[in-house]
Amino acid sequence: MSARAHKQDPGGTAKSAPASESASESIVLPIPAGKLPGHFRSPKLGEAVAVYTYRDAEGCDLGYIARFETADGKLFLPTTLWQTPNGLSWLNKSWPKPRPLYGLDHLAAQPRASVIVAEGEKAADAAQKVFPNSVAVTSPGGAKAAKSADWTPLAGRQVMIWPDNDAPGFGYALDVERELAAVGAGIVTTVDAMRVAASLPSGEARTPPEGWDAAAGLDDDGWQPDALRALVLQHVERAEPTPSYVSFDRFRMNSDGLTAEVTKGRGESASVENLWISAPFEVIGRARDPYGLGWARWLRWRDPDGRRHEHAVADAALHGDMGALAADLAARGLVVSRAGRGPLLDYLNQVSVEARVTTVNRTGWHIIGEQRVFVLPDAVIGQPETETVILTGATAAPYSRKGTLQEWRDSIGRLTAGHSRLVLAVSTAFAGSLVDLVGGEGGGVNLYGQSSRGKTTALKSAASVWGRGASDPGFVRSWRATANAQEATAAIVTDTLLCLDEIGVAEGRDAAAAVYQLASGVGKGRSARDGSIRAPMTWRVLTLSTGELPMAAKIAEDKQRKAYAGQAVRLLDVPADAGRGFGLFDNAGPDGDPARLAEALQKAALSAYGEAGPAFVRAMMDMGQEEARALVVDLVENFVAEHAPADSDGQIRRAAARLGMIAAAGELARTFNIVPWQEGEAEAAAARALSDWIGSRGGTEPAEVREAIAQVRRFFEAHGESRFESVDDTDARPVPNRAGWRRGHGDGRVWLVLPEMWKSEVCTGLDPVATAKILAERGMMKRDPNGRLQRSERTPGGATLRVYVMTSMVFDGGSDAP
Numbered sequence: 001m002s003a004r005a006h007k008q009d010p011g012g013t014a015k016s017a018p019a020s021e022s023a024s025e026s027i028v029l030p031i032p033a034g035k036l037p038g039h040f041r042s043p044k045l046g047e048a049v050a051v052y053t054y055r056d057a058e059g060c061d062l063g064y065i066a067r068f069e070t071a072d073g074k075l076f077l078p079t080t081l082w083q084t085p086n087g088l089s090w091l092n093k094s095w096p097k098p099r100p101l102y103g104l105d106h107l108a109a110q111p112r113a114s115v116i117v118a119e120g121e122k123a124a125d126a127a128q129k130v131f132p133n134s135v136a137v138t139s140p141g142g143a144k145a146a147k148s149a150d151w152t153p154l155a156g157r158q159v160m161i162w163p164d165n166d167a168p169g170f171g172y173a174l175d176v177e178r179e180l181a182a183v184g185a186g187i188v189t190t191v192d193a194m195r196v197a198a199s200l201p202s203g204e205a206r207t208p209p210e211g212w213d214a215a216a217g218l219d220d221d222g223w224q225p226d227a228l229r230a231l232v233l234q235h236v237e238r239a240e241p242t243p244s245y246v247s248f249d250r251f252r253m254n255s256d257g258l259t260a261e262v263t264k265g266r267g268e269s270a271s272v273e274n275l276w277i278s279a280p281f282e283v284i285g286r287a288r289d290p291y292g293l294g295w296a297r298w299l300r301w302r303d304p305d306g307r308r309h310e311h312a313v314a315d316a317a318l319h320g321d322m323g324a325l326a327a328d329l330a331a332r333g334l335v336v337s338r339a340g341r342g343p344l345l346d347y348l349n350q351v352s353v354e355a356r357v358t359t360v361n362r363t364g365w366h367i368i369g370e371q372r373v374f375v376l377p378d379a380v381i382g383q384p385e386t387e388t389v390i391l392t393g394a395t396a397a398p399y400s401r402k403g404t405l406q407e408w409r410d411s412i413g414r415l416t417a418g419h420s421r422l423v424l425a426v427s428t429a430f431a432g433s434l435v436d437l438v439g440g441e442g443g444g445v446n447l448y449g450q451s452s453r454g455k456t457t458a459l460k461s462a463a464s465v466w467g468r469g470a471s472d473p474g475f476v477r478s479w480r481a482t483a484n485a486q487e488a489t490a491a492i493v494t495d496t497l498l499c500l501d502e503i504g505v506a507e508g509r510d511a512a513a514a515v516y517q518l519a520s521g522v523g524k525g526r527s528a529r530d531g532s533i534r535a536p537m538t539w540r541v542l543t544l545s546t547g548e549l550p551m552a553a554k555i556a557e558d559k560q561r562k563a564y565a566g567q568a569v570r571l572l573d574v575p576a577d578a579g580r581g582f583g584l585f586d587n588a589g590p591d592g593d594p595a596r597l598a599e600a601l602q603k604a605a606l607s608a609y610g611e612a613g614p615a616f617v618r619a620m621m622d623m624g625q626e627e628a629r630a631l632v633v634d635l636v637e638n639f640v641a642e643h644a645p646a647d648s649d650g651q652i653r654r655a656a657a658r659l660g661m662i663a664a665a666g667e668l669a670r671t672f673n674i675v676p677w678q679e680g681e682a683e684a685a686a687a688r689a690l691s692d693w694i695g696s697r698g699g700t701e702p703a704e705v706r707e708a709i710a711q712v713r714r715f716f717e718a719h720g721e722s723r724f725e726s727v728d729d730t731d732a733r734p735v736p737n738r739a740g741w742r743r744g745h746g747d748g749r750v751w752l753v754l755p756e757m758w759k760s761e762v763c764t765g766l767d768p769v770a771t772a773k774i775l776a777e778r779g780m781m782k783r784d785p786n787g788r789l790q791r792s793e794r795t796p797g798g799a800t801l802r803v804y805v806m807t808s809m810v811f812d813g814g815s816d817a818p
Helices: 019-024 104-109 121-130 167-183 193-197 214-219 225-234 315-319 322-331 338-350 405-416 420-438 455-463 483-492 508-520 551-556 565-570 594-607 612-623 625-643 650-671 681-697 703-719 755-762 768-777
Strands: 006-008 014-016 050-055 061-070 073-084 087-091 115-118 135-137 159-162 188-191 236-238 251-254 257-264 271-278 282-288 296-302 308-314 356-360 364-368 371-376 379-381 388-391 443-448 476-478 498-501 542-547 571-575 724-726 740-743 750-753 791-794 800-807
Touching: 050 104, 050 121, 061 121, 104 135, 115 121, 121 135, 121 214, 121 225, 159 167, 167 188, 193 225, 214 225, 225 236, 225 612, 251 338, 257 338, 271 338, 282 388, 296 356, 308 315, 308 322, 315 322, 315 338, 322 338, 364 420, 371 388, 371 612, 379 612, 405 420, 405 455, 405 594, 405 612, 420 443, 420 455, 420 542, 420 612, 420 625, 420 650, 420 681, 443 455, 443 565, 455 476, 455 498, 455 542, 455 594, 483 508, 551 571, 565 571, 565 650, 571 650, 571 681, 612 625, 612 650, 625 650, 625 681, 650 681, 703 755, 703 768, 750 755, 755 768, 755 800
Parallel strands: 115 135, 115 159, 159 188, 282 356, 356 388, 443 542, 443 571, 476 498, 498 542, 724 740
Antiparallel strands: 006 014, 006 087, 050 061, 061 073, 073 087, 188 236, 251 257, 257 271, 282 296, 296 308, 364 371, 371 379, 740 750, 750 800, 791 800
């Protein structure tokens, strides 16, 4: 609002001043003691609802801003004291630029306190209540006037900017960031007002109100200051600082680039010239990994298109080919002159900075010093104050964000409720961040079944927890990848989720190797240039896979391989069909059409994503990691005790523990108000998956036992007649490639198997003695009178041989067979 010039009459009433007087007016600062305006009433606006006093560092008044509420919204009218040709007059006009900040007296009184910059005086007063140990300030004139204020009192101060939740507020925050950088403020952070505004004191989420600020939080929403402070601190992001260039000795760095003084010529003809070396860059810290290895200079610059780049120049590279180093930097957008390659190498070798950067090559949990942090490509949750943590090699990271947590909750969260397989998939996405916390093991779930059953919909819904619910680009990856690519992909999704679509596109041998490798968390050992063994790549990951075939069937496509029990328990084959007649869904959805429900989920996974996973990790940190760990361990133990059958072997209990962790993640997400599911819904989904997995594997016996019985049964089904010579028929023709003899008929028939044939053919790939014990325990093999596995039997030639004697029970497996 533009203010007209006014003057005060002897009675203190403001009157319009002639325009010609403005040229000779000068503001009076500070306002003399005892000199106050008569009132803050406007003939057009009425009585002010609030008056904010601006004071200098000594506490003397500098002027006032009155707030008025009208039918069209809020309006502000400044009142300052001016020297005019007619004497001292109160005028409704602002201070000359640069204008004072609101709260200068408090800044002076607390020189070590951190500072909160709010947008507007009312918001600043509210922010002061929320952060009583800090000093809340603002600039006069509204969201577009930040550049008109004097920000020098904040030089060297730690500042947090708390803007309003609207476009002008976000613009104000950017302007303040630039002004603070110009005056040399300390660490500057900015509150994510949209995320803060999306929460209510009850824990419910909502669509963030436009224009929401600290005052609205206290007055309208009913937040208690302590609770609102805790919420705000969850959503604070560090502002990008102004470039900090390092100059020393003969080197000078500024916005024009890096230059160096060089001497040309000799003797009396020698001259000193400035050599332009490169475009400007910052050395933001000395980098190394958490173990103190891989030292480097961490550089930051902007390319000719204005894109920001960060890159670590290894110390080792500074002792190599300077042309190769310059070429590498040039390929990343840093312009380097040919004549400046040598001086550039000298600058990098000699530059000294105090800041330290810890580099990590995978996402997820890390211990930096004694602090646990969670690293993502675009954020470090729990970032240490004295250390910068940076994820390297994240150029192909699939993480991205769109929309708000509330929008994700209202779409994916709401649409998955009531559907056990969808709840299982989304819970698996949250569970990745629990693996390290509870000392769990990697593994995952493979949803298998016919096409058009909703498997990919479940995968995309789960993917939206951490990134875009799609592939190319998106968080969903394909099974068709080389082993090396699979390692790199696993490392970049450590402690989150690896989404692999359609196991059918992978080769059987590749799928077998990938299942073990992904679950083991350790990559291949490789040699360094000097012949030493490099540290292998490591990861921790839960996998959510889909395919038309179970994992075991896929591996069996490679005729020389079979699925071992370790693979089956690492990647649990769970039928995608929920068994309700709607494919993967438990019901037809709100529109009564499963196809429309699938379409709505896939659309939602593209409109709001990437917020739920980080919010889950932040909520765990707020709870306290030890408390969260104890809670999850208790939930997992209770799940195993309640849902694993009493006669379960170790494999089933391992599977139950993994599904219990998935259940715990889903229940925690509900507790954190990230998903709108019913209490116990995630546990029920995991319990149902466990029951279905046990059913699909053929029972509760160990997988090795079931596979051994099945392999022996297959041999006798295929060769029980053709490769066993009849003892009863003396006229029968000799049997080629004989494996033994058969005797009797019907249920009384037995097969006498030669020991070497038992080892080499019947039990190929199995332990022959252990297999014989399994069969004997189930009545499928006869022991001798002394309990030994081989019996002495007379053969047609009259000789007595030691053989294995199989009974007809091998075909039905006996009463204990699966």
